[in-house]
Structure formats: C-alpha cells, structure tokens
Amino acid sequence: MPRHLKEPHLIKRKPRYDPITGRLTHHPTWIVKDGPKQVVTGCSIDNLEGARRFLHEYNIKKYASIPLKPGLEDHQVIIGDLIRYYLEANAGWIAEKSVPRKREFVNQIDRINQFWGGKTVDQIDTLTSKEFQAGRNPNSVLKELEILRAIVFFGSDEGKVKLSRKPKFAMPRKPDSRLHYFSEEEVWALIKGAMGRFHTFKGMDTHRVALHIAIFIIIAATTGTRSERIWTASFECEPGRPWIDLESGIFYRKPGAKFVPLNKLANPCLIPTRVLRLLRRIYREAKRKGVEGAQYPIRWQGRPADPRRGFYTLKHLVLGQERAKQVNRHTLKHTCATYLLAQGLTVDEVADYLSTTPQVIRRVYGHLIPGQHSAASQAFDRPKVGIRRRDRPGSSYWKEL
Template identity: 25%
Template sequence: MIERTSGQPIQRHRKTDDVPLADVLSHYITEQIDIEAADDKSCRKPLSRPQEVLTYILHLIDWWGDKTVGDITRANCRTYTGTCKTPTAARNRLEYLRRALNIALEDRIIDRVVVVTLPPKPKRRTDFFERDDVAKMIRACRAQRLYTHNEKKSENTGHAGTQVRTTSYPRRHLIPYILLATYTGTRSSRMFTASFIKKEGRPWIDLERGVYHRTAPGEEVAKNKQAPSFKIPKRLLQYMRRWYKAGRRYPIEFNGEPIENSRALSRLIKELFPDRKLVPHSFRHTAATWMMRESELAINDIAGFLGMSMEMLDRVYGHHRTHHQQGIADAISTGGIGKIKKDKGDTDNFSYGKKQPEETGRNKSEQAKPSQIKMSVRSQKIRKAA
C-alpha cells in the first residue's frame, strides 16, 4: 500500500490543486480502514466492510494515483468510468473518492470542496421470486450431481457421452440460505456469519428463545444497514433446531465450516432463470413483497422485522399493498357506484322524477334590486309624506 502512494508525509498548507490524490486516498485509509487507527477512540467510526472498500481504493489509486486534486474534472471522471466494467462499479468507487476528499477537507489537507462527477444512479432492482420459483430452487438443490462419461475414457464401455446421477449433492448446503433469506429477508452477510452458538464477532441465533440477533454483541451498525433482532417464525425455527441436533453449528456451512459467500447460488439462479434479472439479494425483495401483500401485517411491523425504514418500504414496495382499495373494487363490481344512496331514516321518498330541476327565478344575478323596482303612486305619496 505504501508503494502505491506518494511515499512522502502528508503536507498541509498547500494549494488544493497541487495536493496528490495518492495522499488524499492514503489519508482516507489511515482514518477509516487502518486497524491501529480504528482502535483509537478519537478515530472516526470504522467501516463495516473494510476489505471491500480497500479494494475500491486500490482501484482508484491505480488510475488516479499519479494525478493531483486539480485533475478531478468532469472529463477525467467520465474517462475513469469507461475503464470500469459497469457505470455502477465506477459510481461505487468514485463515491469513495468523494468521501476521501471530504475527510481531507475536514482535516485541512485541502482548503475547498472538490466536485466529483458521478455516473447516473442505476435503477433500483426490485425483481422477486414467487413461491413456485423458490420451490424450483429447493428441488434443484436436492438433486444429485450429474456425471457425463468422457468420450475417450469410456469409448470401450458404451457409456461415452451418457449422464448418470452420482451420490453427491453439491448444492444441498444452499437450502438453508434459501429458506432463511425467503422467510426473513436477512442480508447475506448476516446469514453467512451467523452461528447457533454465541460467539464474539458473529450474529447469534438463540434457538431456545427463538430469536435471531442479526448483529454481533457490541457491534456498531451503519444507519443504512440496520440489522435488528427478530422473532424467528415457528416453521423456520423447527428447521433450525433440526439442523443443530444434526450437528450443525452454523446455519449455512459447507463440509462443517461456515462460508463467506456462495458463487454456487448465483450460478443456480442464472441456470434456472436465465431471462430474469435475479440475484441473491432478490430474496430480500421477495420477503418484503410477500409481507406487503398480507393485509393483516402493519407496515411499521414489516419495516422493523426487515430492518428497513418505513419510507423506503412504502416507496419501493408500496405498490404491492392494494388491499385498502378493496372497497372501491367492490363498489365498482356490484354496479352501485354512481347511484344515489339514501339514508335509512329518509322516508319521504323524494325524487325529481323524469323532469329535470329548473331555476326558481329567485335571487338571479340579472334580477333588479329592491331599490331599482318602480313604486306605485300610493307608495310614492306615503314616502313623500314621511
């Protein structure tokens, strides 16, 4: 990391345009990622995914490391975006460049705000699985591995090119993930690191009380990544207790060891749904969608269960909640909409009939006012006498 930076102590009181970006990014690593700095109480709040952020910073240094702050222009940001795989990937990295500049401004390494031009924000993915889709994935995970006989090795056996089922179940370990993600909407990182035994640094699943603690003891969680504890549904709790009695110590494990991520799940989704834009995070969308469809579930309860703000839940998934319009649908379906409905106490049965109501002629705008009406001769004599 030191070899990638300028190699000089960070100087202050320089013109902003002359400050090397390598110094700005190196300072960000010291403040946000470095382990020794994170132990300091005066340090800023440490990142929740430092390794991922470090990968972004190293990618930024590869392109911006030999440039200065003055080289941050709209044209250069657009050129950098072209070097990334997707505009979304470029946006994620440029956001950290902007954060590094903001921290440098706070610590007076630069003396003015620097604008970083970001690619347009991508549309939010809201695709979700239906129940038949989830059942299809579970069936695929329970299937045995298929082995295709090699043509050269099996040319004398008569089995060349044929497929047979083996005794191996390579995708069986994905079933707990599918069930957990579908029923609870928990993020992947909170499921891969969870444990049935209370351990430091791991979310804890309390099988006795039936509570899933999504955060590890003493863990600080970012505001936009809330992970509240929740009551485990009875159906899912029975599965978990069965897994624990069978010898598991982690809900999602492979060969007895916890796994950090699963490329097998991504491959499974692409294999079963090649024409749909579905990813492992779509399970969270699935849980939110299914819950919003249930009329008896309150929105604030759903938001608390998923660890999502009510504003976000209503904005992204509110279109699935239409049961409050049932009265309108019933009124239209019964043909009663548009009809005059009288109160039960209204017994005089008044109706205009077939004849349309007409003007009575009273208080018309063109009607002469009382002072303008011509008085009779007798009224004029009385008025004069008075």
C-alpha cells in the same frame, strides 16, 4: 505549477537473449517503474496478480514514512497522498469490515489509486472523470467516485488540502432500483435445484454440494434478512457474529452492539416455526455426525461461506439466462416483504419483521400493498344513504359501464 508526477506502475520487461549464442538468458517479467528507477518484482509475465501485490506493497513502503503536510493548495496535493491519509485515519473502521466487504473495498481503492493516485486534486474535473468512466460498468464507477469524493472532502475537512473550487466528479446516473421478487414456484425450484446438486465420483452421487445454498434461500425468504447477516450467523452465541438462538427461536441479526446505519437496521426477529424445526434438525444431525463447523448454518468445508457464487450459478441453471439477469440474493428480501404484504399484514408489522421503517416499506413496496386504497375503491360500490339509485349524480354514466 502543478506537479504532474506519474505514480509507480508496472511495465513488462522483454525477454533477453545472449548476443552471441542467441540463447534465452532472462525470461519476460514484470518490473515496477518509479521515475528513473526500475525495481524487479520477481514475478513472471503470467503472474500479474503477484506483480500487483508487489506494487501495492512497494507503494506502502514508499509513502508510509512521508507525512502529508497540512494547508497545501489543491494543485500541490497528490490524490495518492490523500488516499493514504484516509486509510490510516479510518484503519479501525476498515478493519471491522467483513472479509468480503474488506476485499471489495481494497479492490476499489486499488482501482482508484491506479487512475487517480498520480494526479493532483485540482485535476478532478468533468473530462478526467469521464475518462475514468470510459468503458466501465456505471455501477462500479459510481461507487468508486463516491469513495474518491469522500476521500477528498475528508482531507479538506482535516485541513490537508485547500480546495480552490469544488471538484467536478461527474457522477454517472444512479441506476433504477430493481424491484423484482420470486414467485413461490421459483423459490421452491431454487431450493430443489440446490438440494439436487451432488458431487459425483465414478458416476455415483456421493454428497450434496449446495445444501448450504438451500438453507440460505429458506432463511432469506422467510426472515427477509440481508445476505451477509445470514451466512456469517452461528447457532451458538459467538462474539462478532449474528446468533440464531434455537432455544428461543429468535434470530439476533445484529452481532453485539455493532453500529448499523439507520437504513440497514438489524433488529431481532422471531423465526417461523417450520423453519425453526428445520434448523434445529440440521444442527442436531451435524453435531451427531461430528461435522466440522456444525454451528454455522451456511458452511463450506467447516467455515462460514458466502454463497454469492453458488447462488449465481444456481439461478442461471434453474431460472434461465433472462430471468437470472433480473434477480439476485437481495431479491429474496423483496420476496419476503411482498409475501407478507400479500397476506394482509400491516405496513408497521412488515417493517418490524424486516427491521426497517414503515416509510421505506411504503416507498419501495407501496404499489404492492393490497388493500391500501380499499376504502377508496369500496366507496364507489356503497349505496349513498338517502339518495335513490336513479337520482344519484352520474347514474347514467354507471349504466353505460
């Protein structure tokens, strides 16, 4: 019989009072319930995040010393065990992730484990997957189900579980691509909006608080580089970071020999001259003033900073609610590609500059490539040699037009 065990989970313990005096003796708190056992977390009812961290650490301690036996049937293997094995086997790959990516991945694993951790592999079916998706964002659910599928098939390939049938994950439909791009006016409005945000003290402007976002927008819109490779970059050559070489004017977008998926290449690019002059001035002035973290173009309080939240706030302030829903930071890459194609650069030239393949440029931006059918359209305008205009086939049709 399948073993349907409930994983350790959080429950609320009600406040307790003295039966004689009625005085409060124990405040409400979170406890971990593990079968018949209850473990005190020491976290008040208002500290849910702390209780979740305690539960996570409790699970790690509980399962760390229990190895997953090979060759078990799918109704004998708990998904929580497969998750643990997957994380242990891929610890090096996970450790190489950036802090935001690692945090996102850990949160995804946590949500997967909360729902699926106590179930067995044979319980992965359409109905259970639909239950997991109920009331949630389809994009988030799709990513988490893809991770769960990778975990299950990894365990199967490693011989940790024998699949009696192919699990039904019931993936939600992948959302349509949002191919929006900023107009030149919108880009300038965003830059000016970022430059115009100041910290105020007693009604007086003291210093700019979104300068790093303005610099991010300029680099992203002119180099078409992905967000993470911009805000983790440095003006100085540092191990593990992309390097903006201000001497040669080259942006080395891939740190060292780091492996990059083929659809997310990160080849070096030549920085446009005006942008290079701006970056040199920013670096020179920061060094002269002794600013902490002057080597980082996108910095906040002396450290490289992900501008995700700041850009989110800025786009709503500058562009309005409706337009802000259509665009994000990656739209700046689309903007760069669209601008280059509109200037008449070839597909190969744009692909080299954006560090992608010509096939991707044609597939994603094909409808934006000006002149790609110009020879065909001009064929209708050229007179056909040796045939008088009135004798051409379809000449009456053209007259009607």
